[in-house]
Amino acid sequence: MAVSIVATGVARTNVDQFRHAIERIPPIEYLAAGYYGRWIRAAGDLLDGSGALDGAELPPPPPAGSLRAVDRPPRFSTGDRVRARDMHTDGHTRLPGYCRGREGVVVMVHPSFVFPDTNSRRAGEQPQHVYAVRFEASTLWGEEAESDVAVHVDLFEDYLEAA
Amino acid sequence: MSAATQATGAAPDRPPTNAERTEALEALLIERGFVTAADVDGIVERFRSDLGPMVGARMVAKAWLDPAYKQRLLDDPDSVLAELDVGTSQTEHLVVVENTPEVHNVVVCTLCSCYPWAVLGLPPAWYKDPAYRSRIVREPRAVLVEMGLDLDEGTEIRVWDSSAEVRYLVLPMPPDDDDQIGGLDVDELAELVSRDAMIGVARAGTR
Numbered sequence: 001m002a003v004s005i006v007a008t009g010v011a012r013t014n015v016d017q018f019r020h021a022i023e024r025i026p027p028i029e030y031l032a033a034g035y036y037g038r039w040i041r042a043a044g045d046l047l048d049g050s051g052a053l054d055g056a057e058l059p060p061p062p063p064a065g066s067l068r069a070v071d072r073p074p075r076f077s078t079g080d081r082v083r084a085r086d087m088h089t090d091g092h093t094r095l096p097g098y099c100r101g102r103e104g105v106v107v108m109v110h111p112s113f114v115f116p117d118t119n120s121r122r123a124g125e126q127p128q129h130v131y132a133v134r135f136e137a138s139t140l141w142g143e144e145a146e147s148d149v150a151v152h153v154d155l156f157e158d159y160l161e162a163a
Numbered sequence: 164m165s166a167a168t169q170a171t172g173a174a175p176d177r178p179p180t181n182a183e184r185t186e187a188l189e190a191l192l193i194e195r196g197f198v199t200a201a202d203v204d205g206i207v208e209r210f211r212s213d214l215g216p217m218v219g220a221r222m223v224a225k226a227w228l229d230p231a232y233k234q235r236l237l238d239d240p241d242s243v244l245a246e247l248d249v250g251t252s253q254t255e256h257l258v259v260v261e262n263t264p265e266v267h268n269v270v271v272c273t274l275c276s277c278y279p280w281a282v283l284g285l286p287p288a289w290y291k292d293p294a295y296r297s298r299i300v301r302e303p304r305a306v307l308v309e310m311g312l313d314l315d316e317g318t319e320i321r322v323w324d325s326s327a328e329v330r331y332l333v334l335p336m337p338p339d340d341d342d343q344i345g346g347l348d349v350d351e352l353a354e355l356v357s358r359d360a361m362i363g364v365a366r367a368g369t370r
Binding site: 001034044 | 181184185188189191192195197198202203204206207210255256258273274275276285288291293300301302303304305317318319320321322323324325326327328329
């Protein structure tokens with residue numbers, strides 16, 4: 001674990017690039033490698049990709065942390081009905097597949113954070129608010145859902161539309 | 164294949180183990196002068212000695228004893244965290260969710276294994292397992308029973324999928340036996356608060 005952290009630092013990569021590198025591990029190897037096994041593979045891949053070991057000139061280290069202040073107010077408020085957009089990116093995203101296209105209710109307005117979809121490509125931080133959205137289990141899983149269950153998902157503003 | 168993925172001491176007839184990969188990568192980074200062995204040991208030592216579930220357990224125990232502290236923990240946990248010397252490792256914004264007789268909370272990260280390191284240390288193996296990550300959102304009541312937590316039929320289960328950078332800590336209910344907790348101080352109470360209770364897969368005082 002410590003070696004993975006150090007290696008991603010040497011490669012000057014951010015946490016979203018690291019998570020994306022883990023997701024790109026071939027599925028069978030991903031499942032067989034175990035948690036920190038995935039880390040060390042992803043860290044090695046990022047280090048190779050950075051050219052650091054070959055003496056390449058590196059970008060500046062990524063800014064620390066993920067919290068970023070934004071000027072605009074949150075688009076949604078607690079109690080708003082929202083729908084998770086049915087987005088299918090080729091790259092990294094933090095929009096879980098199981099809630100895409102489903103309706104829920106905003107129960108918490110979180111602070112604003114770096115947007116992983118773009119940050120994972122070093123294509124800009126695009127900070128934005130994050131919302132805890134409550135989905136009733138029946139909305140996600142239909143008739144087979146357990147009763148009296150709700151699943152809350154933390155979703156970035158760009159993942160949501162008014163319902 | 165280039166240096167970092169190739170630099171392993173494995174025998175040619177099998178893929179390298181995780182330990183071999185890790186040792187090879189560490190040796191390479193040290194050899195090229197990017198880090199020292201002391202840098203790596205420093206990170207290991209920090210996780211081994213400074214972080215762990217005792218940080219969260221003490222927060223829970225104090226909340227049981229002090230209603231004003233509990234309210235602050237629920238309203239503004241970041242301010243409580245800022246007073247502790249745990250840094251913001253993997254926990255830039257904390258949310259505390261309270262269990263009651265009517266509502267039970269349980270935490271997961273379906274997309275990877277996000278976890279409130281600053282208050283709970285490193286996650287247990289089962290938390291990182293694809294089975295827990297996929298099933299706890301799909302059939303939490305059944306999974307909790309398998310893990311030894313049988314909730315009353317009417318108890319609402321709230322699953323929190325930490326899919327962004329927000330981290331969740333469950334505030335479990337105190338053991339309902341007053342004889343068990345009456346007169347105990349924070350340190351003694353904290354011993355009743357297991358890591359699993361703060362993830363939401365166990366009751367306090369039961370493990």
